Amino acid sequence: MTADSGTVTLSVASREETVARMDAAMRGKAQGSYITFPTVELLWKVVTSKRLAILRAMTGGEIISIREVARRVGRDVKAVHADVRALVNAGLVEDTGSGVRFGYDAVRVEFTLKAA
């Protein structure tokens, strides 16, 4: 899938920015793939360092079993299962029924901290 290959950007965006991006995309401006989070805190809560390692191990878009994911990251299946479950529930990873899939080649994390 064209939109799936390539880089996905995990970013922090307000609702207004999300709507604006939708609008720009409808007018034909390529926006790239984004998965947005309302806050930085939630981003790190969902994408922990261990889960980031899982995402890295899953890049490429093929459907693989959780057992295979566990093998790739070198952790036990049970813990990896819980992490993958969390990623599926947050919409980052897709559960295809015959395995899990993360359809991007690379992950970029992007956010800006401004003075309060």
Add this chain to the structure above:
Amino acid sequence: MKMTMSCPVRGTALSFRTSHAPRSGAAPLRRSSMAQKAIEFRADTRAASRGAHITMCGVKSTGATSTPSVVVMARPPQRRPRLRSIKNAAERLASSNASHSTEGPRLEVRTRLRPVRSLSSVQHQRDVQRPERVRGTTGAVRPRAQRVGVGHAPPAERRFVVDEAVFAEIRIWEVPRPVRGSEHTLKHSLALIANGVCVLRYDNEAGKGDHRHDADGQELPYAFRSVETMTEDFLKDVDTWKAGRSGETT
């Protein structure tokens, strides 16, 4: 176009085909009676499979020459073993249905049990990328250049995480001609998924026009004005849902 426009959750698609073949000389089946059947079937299957969550139930017709079929998509209440029980229940129902009713559309099971994947899956991509048949003609394949939008990655696609196990997904396609039932040339699907279950959805699947499914599973028409207002409305509903949920837990 395949009517697998469902929530991006795992499920099972069961297809049912009417036993009337168009060439038998019988009057062509009316879509409305098929739709009625589909609704009855939805309730029956749900009851017979003990609480299966029916994610979609509708009439599908792929062209002027083919017989419309009822498509039911169901998600088992629990895990895998139950998939089969839904299929069995549906088969039982369909066979009793076929023997009882003498008039009106009869349902015949085409036993297919296959996982329903999310819109972004490879499978779906393959489905929608197959040359689409033009409705109302002899089934000529529309030239590739004219098939804009659907069949390709949605031009506007946004996924956003709402909470730890809650995310929303917006997908909008530009289509060459309005989807049946809609007055604009967009095909859209906006869904809110909590713990893998679709709790809110706006879409305009063929024949139904713009509508939304709310958390109680009700389907309400939606007056489409623009992508912007729709996105705003959807996000407002997401907020309402979120507020309602946090109210429950505290």
